[in-house]
Amino acid sequence: MNLSFDVITKEGDKIVVSLNSFYPYITELVGNTFPNLDIVEITIIREKGDNPIPMEAFGKIAQVLISLAQGNSGTILYYFCDMTDDLPHQRAGRTLTCHEYRNKLFKQLFIRYSNGTDEHWTDVEVEMRSTQLNQTLFSHFLLRDNHLQLVNILRNEVLNNFKSISEQK
């Protein structure tokens, strides 16, 4: 899956969303277990404007994600909380980093996403705490119950330093 769309708010701000299939070696690793697997990365960026993004915009984005994911039983949605760009609208007294903010934002998006479908979805939040990087990294896998095993496989790969992937290459 490779597509993009934009959402233009009433104030004229423009949010661009892309969905891209990615990381074929993960598919190689678990392809026999999950033959129709399609891990789709979500990227959300602000292209224009600096007003607060209304929840209505996130609701529309969630609706699109619902319709696209429902059309493919092998789809897993993936979101990596990147660290580019500052937060334009940090509330007074809050000191979230941009990736902490995106982590909370994706959770909110997931609630809207999953409330719009009869299927059971699980939001798997992966939090990696690195003293070497002096950072905590967040990512999310949004998946159906039949894909929950995949997360355990990937978790074991991480804990085993990607040993299986290295052996394949």
Next chain:
Amino acid sequence: MESNEKIVIENPPKKVLDFIEKMRRDKETRRKELLDKKTHNFSIQL
């Protein structure tokens, strides 16, 4: 319907950090490509 699960990994090994760094660079590239893209598959006006 939804549920949540959280996985916490303390101090992932170097190969994993290298992978994350590559992933982060890839994501930045995709963000730049997306900003340069003139047209999209569809548009939603609120």
